[in-house]
Amino acid sequence: MNIKLLAMELKDLDLVLAIEQASHAFPWTRGHFQDALSAGYWSYVLWELDEAHHPQKMLGYLVLMTVLDELHLLNITIDPNYRRRGLAQKSLQMIDDVARQENISTVFLEVRESNLPARALYEQIGFEALAVRKDYYPAEDGREHAVVMKKNLALGN
Template identity: 40%
Template sequence: MSDGVTIRRMTEADLGRVYALEKVSHPVPWSQASLQRSFADHHSFVLIKQQQIVGFAFVQKILDEAHLLDIVIDPVQRGHGLGRYFLRELIEREFCDGINIWFLEVRASNEAAIALYQSLDFNELGVRRNYYDTPTGREDAVMMAYTVS
């Protein structure tokens, strides 16, 4: 990808910017404490464009399985291929050593994310009923997986 877009591991100093992006990206965003816990417990990455953090991702790794816990692109940067670039790089380069399968859950209403995952050959495994909080109730999760070839 052009424009000097790079990926690096998240550091604690990034968490302020990461929280700011999280808050404008999900109907029920993670709290600062949840982000801090995920940062401590899992693998985390930031996407940098022109020296600014324009995306982040959290990944849980258990043996040969990776679970994508969250991926976000800055709202003003969406729709230009950054999300696909970021996730593809995580799968193919940054993280793939020893990983045989990727899992994720996504809100059933999140058409953009579902289309992104489908474009990277994630397959739907099933639905978890009423898995997510919404501002007004509950929402199903679509479970998806990608097998590393």
């Protein structure tokens, strides 16, 4: 599968929201994504490319915020129909490459304590659990804890 991360644009939001709503019990709203774009957050859409290398199918997206030499992953979502194909891992590797070029040394994220597949993926690609944020996420029965994870990026000279 030929894939590419492209900058998210306002015109992408209908497709982004369809994936977001199909993926999360408590999805981000259009306003969340618009605010991220307005704030200049790193916002990317993962596209499957056709033979002519034109975007054909939106597979997922990422939203990240930079703070000094740190990058904070706010949202990564892969279309439910395309999960378990390594797309999240490939997307995060591409983000690591961009971050290194920007001299960003650390990536942080929060993940639901109950999201064991995501936690396993993050650990597999070098994230380490740092702490637990109590009652961080909304949940059907109240609130759910988040595991804070960190990855150090090796920067070249």
